[in-house]
Amino acid sequence: MIKNLINEGNIFFIDQDFPEVERVAKRILSIEPTNTEAIGFLQLVNDERKDFKKAADFLFLKTKLQKCKDSQTWLELVERYFEIGDFESADYCAR
Secondary structure, eight states, X not given: OHHHHHHHHHHHHXXXXXXXXXXXXXXXXXXXXXXXXXXXXXXXXXXXXXXXXXHHHHHHHHHHHTTOOOHHHHHHHHHHHHHTTOHHHHHHHHO
């Protein structure tokens, strides 16, 4: 079921139907609260809506859940938070 919902979300994203992408992501998260693909959908939707704070927060959540050790991902988070003036979060991500 989750896989089908993710496929559906991908189709909606390609069609740029962001309200439907968000609906699908929330449905996935209601079933599996730590699903990083659904969190990634929410990050992308918020990037498209130019809500960069929410997008950065979703990327942060996804990165933490994946226990990511990739320095490039953390650097991207530092840059995103710095650009929106959230220096405390940027500092946290830089450590």
